[in-house]
Amino acid sequence: MCYHLILLLLLNNSLALAIMTGMTGMTAHALVPSQVPGARRHVVNAKKEDTTKALHYATHANNDKNGGDLEAGDQVVYTSLDISNELPSNPSNDNNDNASAASSSTSSSTTKNRKRISIPRTGNLPDIHWRAISMSHLRAHPNFQPLPPPSHISSLPTKEHVRNFRQDSWQWDYLHTGRCTTSQCAAALGFLEPRAARFLGIPSSLRRGGSGAWERLRQVVDDDVDVDLKGLEGVLCEGRTGCDTPSVLDDNNNNGNHGEKRGDTTVRRWRPTSKESERIWIPAHRLHNGLRTKPFPFTAKYIPNLTNDELYTRKLYLQRTHGTPSPMKTRMQWGNAQEATSVLTALNYFCDVDRRTTIHEVGMCGAGFDDGEDEVLQGVKIGASPDAIICHGNGTVEVLEVKNHCPFVWNRISPHYGNVKKSSNKKKKNKGKKKGKNKKKEVEDDEDDEQQKGGGHDGGPKHYLIRDFQLERRIPTAYIPQLMMEMLCVGDAVDLDNDNDDAHNSASRTPICTSAVMVRQTATKGAILLRLQRDEEWIQEMKYYLGRFQSEFVNTGKVPADNFFYDSDPNSRYHKFLQRTIELSESVEQVAFIDHSGVQRMVLERSRRTKGSSPLHHKVPLFLDRVNEGE
Numbered sequence: 001m002c003y004h005l006i007l008l009l010l011l012n013n014s015l016a017l018a019i020m021t022g023m024t025g026m027t028a029h030a031l032v033p034s035q036v037p038g039a040r041r042h043v044v045n046a047k048k049e050d051t052t053k054a055l056h057y058a059t060h061a062n063n064d065k066n067g068g069d070l071e072a073g074d075q076v077v078y079t080s081l082d083i084s085n086e087l088p089s090n091p092s093n094d095n096n097d098n099a100s101a102a103s104s105s106t107s108s109s110t111t112k113n114r115k116r117i118s119i120p121r122t123g124n125l126p127d128i129h130w131r132a133i134s135m136s137h138l139r140a141h142p143n144f145q146p147l148p149p150p151s152h153i154s155s156l157p158t159k160e161h162v163r164n165f166r167q168d169s170w171q172w173d174y175l176h177t178g179r180c181t182t183s184q185c186a187a188a189l190g191f192l193e194p195r196a197a198r199f200l201g202i203p204s205s206l207r208r209g210g211s212g213a214w215e216r217l218r219q220v221v222d223d224d225v226d227v228d229l230k231g232l233e234g235v236l237c238e239g240r241t242g243c244d245t246p247s248v249l250d251d252n253n254n255n256g257n258h259g260e261k262r263g264d265t266t267v268r269r270w271r272p273t274s275k276e277s278e279r280i281w282i283p284a285h286r287l288h289n290g291l292r293t294k295p296f297p298f299t300a301k302y303i304p305n306l307t308n309d310e311l312y313t314r315k316l317y318l319q320r321t322h323g324t325p326s327p328m329k330t331r332m333q334w335g336n337a338q339e340a341t342s343v344l345t346a347l348n349y350f351c352d353v354d355r356r357t358t359i360h361e362v363g364m365c366g367a368g369f370d371d372g373e374d375e376v377l378q379g380v381k382i383g384a385s386p387d388a389i390i391c392h393g394n395g396t397v398e399v400l401e402v403k404n405h406c407p408f409v410w411n412r413i414s415p416h417y418g419n420v421k422k423s424s425n426k427k428k429k430n431k432g433k434k435k436g437k438n439k440k441k442e443v444e445d446d447e448d449d450e451q452q453k454g455g456g457h458d459g460g461p462k463h464y465l466i467r468d469f470q471l472e473r474r475i476p477t478a479y480i481p482q483l484m485m486e487m488l489c490v491g492d493a494v495d496l497d498n499d500n501d502d503a504h505n506s507a508s509r510t511p512i513c514t515s516a517v518m519v520r521q522t523a524t525k526g527a528i529l530l531r532l533q534r535d536e537e538w539i540q541e542m543k544y545y546l547g548r549f550q551s552e553f554v555n556t557g558k559v560p561a562d563n564f565f566y567d568s569d570p571n572s573r574y575h576k577f578l579q580r581t582i583e584l585s586e587s588v589e590q591v592a593f594i595d596h597s598g599v600q601r602m603v604l605e606r607s608r609r610t611k612g613s614s615p616l617h618h619k620v621p622l623f624l625d626r627v628n629e630g631e
Contacts, residue, residue, distance in 0.1 A: 122462035123623025124325070125318045126408040127311075128333040130523065130622055131341075131601035133302060135168070138340040140277040143299055143351045145360045148270035156233045160368040161496055167363055167385055171236045175364045178219040179381045180546060182482040188213040188549045189481055189542065190565035190574075191581075199578055200477040205328070210549070210560040217380065217554045280304060298600045299351045305605040306620060308628070315624040325463040331406040342402035342521040343388050345599055349529060349592055356393025359400070362386055366489030376540070378547035384482070384489040390517060397494055398531070399486040399516045403479070407523040407622060411465040466622060471528045471593070475518055477585045480532070483516040484542060487534045517591065523622065527599060529591035535584060541577045 139146035150169045156162060165171035180188055187210050190196050197207045271277070281300040343359065350357045366383040386399040475483070490513040514534045521527035545565060553560045567574045604620055621627070 120462075120621070120623060120626070121466040122411050122464060123621075123625040124463050125315060125322060125624040126330055126334075126464050127314060127620075127622055127624050128330060128337045129314065130338075131306065131603070131620055132337050133341045133344055133600070133602055135340040137280050137302075137304065138344060139361065140272045140280045141300060141344070141347065142277065142281060142283050143347055143358055145358050146271065147361045147363060150236075151238045152270065154237055156229060156237065158368065158496065159229055159232065159370055160365070160491065162232065162236065162367050163363045163365045163496070165236065165363045166361070169363075172363050172385070174236065175367070175383065176216075177221055178217060179383045180213065180217055181364075181383045181385070182485050184213040184216050185382075185481040185485050185542070185546070186478055188217070189545050190560075190563070191478065191481065191578075193563045193566060195563045195566045195568075196578060200581060202476070202478045206478050209562065210553070210564060213549070214553055214560055217550065218557075297598065298348045302600060302602065304602065306602045307605050311620070311624060311627045315627045318624060327406075327408060327410055327464070330408050330464075334406040334408070335404045338404040338521070339387060339402055341599070341601060342404055342519045342527070343400065345521060345527050345594060346388070346390070346400055346402070346517065346519050346529065348598070348600055349594065350390060350392070354393040358391050360389040360391055360494060362389050362490075362494075365486070365491065368491055369489070374543065376543045376547050378550045380546050380550045382485065382489060382546070384486040386486045386490070386516075389490065389494055389513075391494060396515075397490070397513045399483070399490055399513055400519070401479070401483060401486065401516060402519040402521065405469040405520065405522045407466045407469065408464045409467045411462050462623075462625075464623070466524070468524050469522045471520055471522065471525055473528070473530070473588070473590050475530055475532055475585050475588050477581050479518070480538075480581050480584050481542060483518065483532050484535065484539050487511070487513045487516055488539055488542075518588075521599065522596075524596065526596040527594040529594070531589040531591050532584065533587075533589075535580075538577075538580055538584065541573075541580075545574075545577070 138144055147164055147166045150165055150171055153164055162171070162175055165175070186192055187208060190210065191200060192202065192207050193209065194207065197204075280303055282303065283300050284296040284298060287296045287301060347359045350359075362385070364383050364385050367381075369377065370381050372379055387402045388400040390398040390400050392398070488511075490511070492510055492512050494512065511534070516532045516534075518530045518532065519527055520530070548565070549560070552558070553564075565574050569575060570579075
């Protein structure tokens, strides 16, 4: 009786420990806090990675004391529509502590806060410029070497100098006439034909015939324009007439060129003025001071901030022009708008590894092959425009290509998705009947939406859904021709105006670029940097089949038939070419994985933030539907 009385007294006083004595052979037991009435529940901290996965949070918190410098990376992209219902059923590893973190022991006040600050995963107005840094601002970065405006180029010492025209200029567009560029290379090789594409694992959204490449290569320049160097110079060079406006050079250049006039052909040192650059970027070494507790995570701080007025302006524009939803069109627009941001990701990584590294803007490379000295090409004019060229401090040169994976896909519960699929299936059935073939049903890619149609209804299901793209340690086979063509076309030099240059014939000199780096970047899962080594045997095979395409189809005027070049014989030359392409795709080197906290993007202006609020409240939504609606 005395023993039971003591035990009841201990429990009623909410003590955490009860030592049971009085019986021979009894051992001591401890009550856990959840077993003690009135004891405060405590959640054991889960691992950092698992907490991130469970709550869709990034691992870096807001730091107002440091002026928001660390907010340039992605801390939180979005949360689920209803966190209480959308949490993964098993968000953690096989760990008891992690299971506790995912249990219902979280306080009700915290749950309410999370619900209030959640950002929807669906919408009708996707923001393709979401936190994007523009190319014009990237050109002002201290570690980026930009090309000059076209009006500053007055002559072309060699044909290869056409690479000094920016990719957003009309001259760059003009150079595509009759040229097999990277956008047409895979098609001209037959990689996008049904059988070859199936063998290579190329998704249906990228498959197309060779007629587009055939039409491109049959294009000719105007009859009154000479195709020689002087003719190109007369057409492309805006600076030939001269101008009194001085070229804008970097104030740090001590080469006595500050007084150069527009039209100077030496373009390698052109930069925006220091004052203009300082309005956009602050180098990281100038940010270190005694008050900073953590080093700045990027090479330079991006000064411009995103305003709510700008978001609202984008929303109004989309509401007026959006019309028919098209994930395919949205995907292409996203890739273009986010390109400079992905180049910046590579810049931040490589310049952190070696401060001497610089990233160079480049235009159309490969015009040095136009003279026809390479007989294998049989007169094909080739060209490639890498997103940038990486010049490492040790002298190594690599081409840089970026791929931005769009987060917006069809929301399958949208009524317009159903209408589009019915129309698409009907077309496929009619096509199959005409050909008299029974094709197996293929798995449809979410991005294969080029023919989609439909509009939105207020209050109904949204058209778009955010997709978490899972990054892979491989380069898709469809991009191997692009990277190899870029390495080939860069040729023997990056700086065409150095003192030792004599002819700069890309086809005859030792290649300077022996590898390519691809950045595959997402909106929600960070980025991965991959390296592909140059393969001379593969490049020779590429030139061989491009030459065959020219001689068998372009020169004869014969439209290429389906599955041209394809040979199912495993010992055939073309089949071995395809097999080698797969091997290259899977043999790439993973340079780095960048968590989305390491991706530098534009942040929301500080005036829009609430002091002491959760970092989620500061984030820019991927959809513009609820902008200025009391979100």
